[in-house]
Amino acid sequence: MKEKLNVVIVGGGSTWCPGILKSLTKHQDILPLKRVVMYDTDADRQAVIGEFGKILFREEAPDVAFDYTTDKSRVYEDVDFVLCQIRTGGYDMRSTDEKIPLSMGLIGQETVGAGGMAYGIRSMTDMIEIVNDVRAQSPEAWIINYTNPAALVAYGLARVFPDEHHILNICDQPVNLLRSYGRLLGCDSREFEPVYFGLNHFGWFTHIYDKAGRDLVPVIRDHVREHGFKPADAEQRDQSWLDTYAMVADMLHDFPDYLPNTYLQYYLYPKYKLAHLDPAYTRSDEVINSREKRVFAECRRVAQVGSAKGSSVVQNDAHGDMIVEVSSAIYRNTRQTFIVMVKNDGIIEGFPNDAMVEVAASVGVNGPQPYAVGKIEPFYYGLMTTQYSYERLAMEAYLEHSYEKALQALTLNRLVNDAKDAREVLDKLIEANKDYWPELK
Ligand SMILES: NC(=O)c1ccc[n+]([C@@H]2O[C@H](COP(=O)([O-])OP(=O)(O)OC[C@H]3O[C@@H](n4cnc5c(N)ncnc54)[C@H](O)[C@@H]3O)[C@@H](O)[C@H]2O)c1
Ligand SMILES: O=P(O)(O)OC[C@H]1O[C@H](O[C@H]2[C@H](O)[C@@H](O)[C@@H](O)O[C@@H]2CO)[C@H](O)[C@@H](O)[C@@H]1O
Numbered sequence: 060m061k062e063k064l065n066v067v068i069v070g071g072g073s074t075w076c077p078g079i080l081k082s083l084t085k086h087q088d089i090l091p092l093k094r095v096v097m098y099d100t101d102a103d104r105q106a107v108i109g110e111f112g113k114i115l116f117r118e119e120a121p122d123v124a125f126d127y128t129t130d131k132s133r134v135y136e137d138v139d140f141v142l143c144q145i146r147t148g149g150y151d152m153r154s155t156d157e158k159i160p161l162s163m164g165l166i167g168q169e170t171v172g173a174g175g176m177a178y179g180i181r182s183m184t185d186m187i188e189i190v191n192d193v194r195a196q197s198p199e200a201w202i203i204n205y206t207n208p209a210a211l212v213a214y215g216l217a218r219v220f221p222d223e224h225h226i227l228n229i230c231d232q233p234v235n236l237l238r239s240y241g242r243l244l245g246c247d248s249r250e251f252e253p254v255y256f257g258l259n260h261f262g263w264f265t266h267i268y269d270k271a272g273r274d275l276v277p278v279i280r281d282h283v284r285e286h287g288f289k290p291a292d293a294e295q296r297d298q299s300w301l302d303t304y305a306m307v308a309d310m311l312h313d314f315p316d317y318l319p320n321t322y323l324q325y326y327l328y329p330k331y332k333l334a335h336l337d338p339a340y341t342r343s344d345e346v347i348n349s350r351e352k353r354v355f356a357e358c359r360r361v362a363q364v365g366s367a368k369g370s371s372v373v374q375n376d377a378h379g380d381m382i383v384e385v386s387s388a389i390y391r392n393t394r395q396t397f398i399v400m401v402k403n404d405g406i407i408e409g410f411p412n413d414a415m416v417e418v419a420a421s422v423g424v425n426g427p428q429p430y431a432v433g434k435i436e437p438f439y440y441g442l443m444t445t446q447y448s449y450e451r452l453a454m455e456a457y458l459e460h461s462y463e464k465a466l467q468a469l470t471l472n473r474l475v476n477d478a479k480d481a482r483e484v485l486d487k488l489i490e491a492n493k494d495y496w497p498e499l500k
């Protein structure tokens with residue numbers, strides 16, 4: 060690879076983009092840059108963050124050519140890394156993903172349950188177009204994808220592009236959990252060596268080794284069971300996130316073997332979560348009134364004052380750093396351990412080979428080299444088998460335009476389960492997504 064890299068950010072209008080831009084300027088020592096261009100389909104939305112980016116790069120990385128565009132005809136020419144985080148349909152559609160199921164007494168959430176399936180089927184056409192656009196101009200570029208629901212997008216892209224070896228789907232939740240354990244123990248989580256298995260937003264830490272090789276899972280588990288759990292950046296979090304992290308204590312009381320991903324709260328306690336979700340005011344409303352307002356106001360302020368110095372817009376969580384560090388591990392062949400999504404292919408014994416599992420992997424110039432997980436216990440195997448079948452059927456519903464497979468997927472999903480509920484919520488989601496989904500027959 061080159062001495063200095065060309066990077067494209069797809070979804071430049073993302074609320075997470077300023078944090079990624081900041082990480083790119085901050086980490087040139089591990090990811091040296093020649094050019095950074097943002098691309099988005101929404102010119103007005105992206106321009107606010109683009110103007111922030113121009114000032115940030117002028118002050119922090121003046122040698123890097125920075126720009127933003129809505130013209131995809133040349134944006135992928137001679138590119139090394141494509142960092143992708145789009146939201147097809149925006150927050151408006153996220154709102155329907157959350158509110159339609161909740162209106163029926165089902166969990167409504169961005170990436171899980173019926174809402175997650177709606178989002179996954181909605182995202183696929185855009186994601187397939189992006190991969191084709193990148194490949195037409197830069198056949199070897201690495202596509203590092205945050206776009207959600209990562210579980211479905213990862214599985215769907217692997218089915219559409221079976222010979223692809225330069226797409227890596229990642230999630231920032233495991234690394235944010237590691238940071239939160241670090242805060243709890245008062246140590247640097249970057250020294251942790253995690254062992255993790257699951258599907259995206261559906262996994263567990265089985266071991267977390269410190270530098271001396273001690274497994275920290277038992278001490279973290281006991282601490283959380285006694286004192287509770289909160290995110291590393293708790294002071295910046297909305298109450299709903301604090302409630303989410305607090306549920307880890309409940310999960311560890313019931314299932315103390317491993318440290319759970321927070322998303323498992325929905326699958327293990329759907330009735331409890333439903334009793335604490337407001338169908339009229341969901342997470343998308345919270346984000347519109349918190350992160351989105353805060354990020355866009357701060358980017359406009361920076362553009363007005365002409366300086367990004369000391370700007371508060373940069374989240375101090377792992378989102379921006381993770382995607383830069385994963386890209387750097389590929390560029391510099393560091394073989395650093397990350398928790399990423401890869402084809403199972405025997406990693407979890409007896410689990411379908413084509414499942415996109417989320418596991419610890421050594422990441423280098425050839426991408427992730429996953430660590431074997433081996434045999435897993437019936438409780439975890441049973442949960443994961445049903446969830447994998449849901450993921451596969453949801454993507455086959457998209458690929459085959461199959462109503463029946465969409466109905467099967469929702470009926471299998473632990474957060475729907477009842478076939479009559481599945482049909483009712485599916486029909487409502489089809490209507491809400493008529494501008495995005497293929498017609499299911
Ligand atoms: N994988 C993870 O762990 C993780 C973490 C955080 C966010 N995310 C995901 O990252 C994405 C962005 O999150 P956000 O809250 O910043 O969203 P956002 O709505 O603020 O920004 C998304 C941007 O994508 C743009 N976009 C939509 N379709 C596009 C297309 N076809 N081509 C180019 N741009 C397009 C939109 O115009 C918008 O500017 C979402 O999918 C979100 O779920 C994933
Ligand atoms: O409800 P949102 O839009 O605030 O968050 C949804 C995303 O939540 C996770 O990402 C979190 C991350 O795990 C957390 O620690 C911090 O960095 O904020 C991120 C965004 O809130 C999850 O991994 C994503 O897939 C979700 O999109």
Ligand SMILES: [Mn+2]
Pocket residue numbers: 209229230231232260
């Ligand atoms: Mn995630």
